[in-house]
Every structure is written in structure tokens, then in C-alpha cells.
Amino acid sequence: MGFGDNKQSEPSQSEIEITPIEDLMREHGILKRLLLIYGDAEKRLCGYKPFQPSIVYPVILQSASIARQFIENYHQKLEEHYIFPRFIQEQIYVNLVCTLQEQHAAATKLTTLILQVANQGDPYMQGRQYMAHLLSLYKQMYEPHEAREDTVLFPAFQKLVTPREFEKLGEKFEEIEETMFGKDGFQTILRQVEQLEKALGIYELSQYTPHFTGKHLHP
16 A cells, blocks of 8 residues: 555545634625725726726625625624623723724624615716715725724634633534535535625735836836
8 A cells, every 4th residue: 555545635624623813814804805896996087097887786796695694694793702801801992992893883884885785786976976985984994993803802802711611612613614605615605705706806816916028017
């Protein structure tokens, strides 16, 4: 029997243990990709890229639906129920936590407006400008929001709990995710986001790479 016969299959995504902070940060990855979709849609609404109402508005509608379902009704609730209270209890980063909670509430209100306007699908400039404004507000709030959580709050959280509490929290997050979105729910949401990126033509990562000839940047 050769050595190759003893090779074990790689664990599936669902078998890999994800810590609660890793879980929250990969959910931030979904949020970031939604913000990139919003950014591209905003350019189209403002005339900086080709605008097709039959494509752009459905993409915005589906993106906002994911934001409502996955970010606001799931991800934010994890933070509000399991992360923020520990900082309030320990009186650490209290002002930051209060601001983050206020922004969660604002995001929910913005998404409600985005869903309403996207459903109307107004192709005229006034409606397009209003939608672009809503998308811009969501982006300009949540880009620094998630950055502050990733660099300040999440690193500090692990120091406030015991290893056993941290482990149990990871199990709890996994249980909630599976209840709400099914087995491999994260991958399901990710595939939905990828389809929206493809609809706008922003999926291929290589298109964002600057091209050089020697030291000279191509225009």
C-alpha cells in the first residue's frame, strides 16, 4: 500500500471549526461585497457607467434583501445580543458600542427606504438621484462601521471572555446560522452575492488590477 492510499479527504467547510470572531468577520466580507455592489449601482444611477433599469434596480432590490435578511436580522443581532453587552458590562468602549448600535438602527431604516425605492424602479433622474443618495449614505456609514468593529471591538472581545465561553459562543453562532439559513448557510448567501456581482460585471477580481509596462501605468 502506497503513501497516497492513506491520504485523508479535506474537511468540508461545515466541518471546519470557525471561531465567533472569524464568523463575524467573514460576515463583514459579505457586507463589504454588498457595499461594492451598492457603489457600482450608484455609479450607474449617476450616469458614470451604463444604466439599465431592468438590471440595476433588481440587483439593488436583491442586495438590499440580503442586507435585511443576513446583515440586519442575523449578523447585527449576534453583535447586539452577544458582543455589545459584554462591553457595556465591563464599561469598556461604551461610547463606541452606543454609536455602533445607533448605526445598526439607521441601517435598518435606510434598507427599508432602499427596498421601497427599488421596488418602484423609477428610471427618471430624480428617482435615480434619490436612490444613489440612499446607497451612498449606507456605504459611507458602514465602511467605517465595520472597520472599527474589525480593528477595535472584535480584537478586544476575546480578552473579555474565557476560552470556554469563546468556544461555546462559536457553537451558538453556528447553531443560529444553521437554524436561519440551513446547513452551509454562509455559502448559500455568498453564492447569491456572487450572482449579483456577475449581473453588474464586477465579479472578476482581475479587472481591478492596475496594468503597468515597466514602471509606466497604463491609462
